[in-house]
Amino acid sequence: MTAKLDHEASNETDAELVAGSDWAEARRLLYDMVSTPSVSGDEADAAEVLKAFFEAHDREVWIDDVGNVRAPADDSVLLTSHIDTVPGDVPVKVEDGVLWGRGSVDATGPLCSMAAAAVETGVSYVGVVGEEKTSRGAWHLAKARDAPEAVINGEPSGWDGITLGYRGFLSGTYIATSELGHSSRPEENAIQSAVAWWSRVADFFDEDRDGVFDTVTTKPVKFDGGPTDDGLAVEATVDVQFRIPPRYTIDDVREVAEGELTRGSVHWNKPISPVMQSPRTDIARAFRVAIRGAGTKPRLLRKTGTSDMNIFAGVWDCPMVTYGPGDSDLDHAPDERLELDEFDSSIDVLVDVCERLTD
DSSP states (O other): OGGGOOOOOOSHHHHHHHTTOSOHHHHHHHHHHHHSOOBTTOOHHHHHHHHHHHHHTTOOOEEOTTSOEEEOOEEEEEEEEEOOBOSOOOOOEEETTEEESTTTTTTHHHHHHHHHHHHHHTEEEEEESOTTTTOHHHHHHHHHSOOOSOEEEEOOOOTTEEEEEEOEEEEEEEEEEEEOOOTTSOSOOHHHHHHHHHHHHHHHTOOOOSSGGGSOEEEEEEEEEEEOTTSSEEEEEEEEEEEEOTTSOHHHHHHHHHHTOSSSEEEEOOOBOOEEOOTTSHHHHHHHHHHHHTTSOOEEEEESSOOHHHHHHHHOOSOEEEEOSSOGGGTTOTTOEEEHHHHHHHHHHHHHHHHHHHO
């Protein structure tokens, strides 16, 4: 495997980075990528680093119109993760076998472990952009190419875990206007209407269920209200978000929200549907076998957030899972860090899975 080439350690950090690893070059890629700022919307420099890795291994690779790094090959499996990170200055260092830095967990660790596995096994690969904001890279990719036979999406699950489900996401803005009148008048104004509407919607979804994953989470994220500039009316706006479990559809939630309106309207943004994959697909089975073969019991996960897997599942009719090294509790955290041994283990698992599926 060319990705395991040995190189002379150039400094103390490099020596600690690659010590005792069969995946020295993959670790260097990880370090270089974490060291290259790639905040969502500004991923170009990191994309060039990733592209150069594939070029060094004689793989066809290019950067597409939206900035995705695309390295097509055997479409039995598509490995894909996101290049971008959230903002935050986490100084990059290697200490006691741990790499610290923004993106080491979310999701540069998964991105680089997949790059190594793609080079090793000859499967297709894409590093997408914009996941932390609009998922513009995933939306573009899903529409620009046909479905592969299987998808492994890269997000931190721990090297022994696979994620099968994510809640969906719906956001919108409520807008209402009422005539301006003296505050002594009994009629409800637009601000009162907005507060009452949101309270009814939140109460509807305030259910006692087993776990957050199966519950619709309702969040108002911005509230504005007051007299209009001309002094003739009162206007209120509320930006709202819903996290939606697979037992509901996007239309179910919209119907409830709109059904509680007594004044005003809701302007909806582009939704992301929930996803729940079967644990009995060939790809899920291959992961269970690979993780058991590495000496531990696999964990099957459902996440309360949303990922690019939601987008792919909404467009492509193929089995998929999400997988990657790292503790998801460290996503976006000021102490974001990844154990390098776990990074290596995730590559071993990915290689095993890809070889099973391509065979």
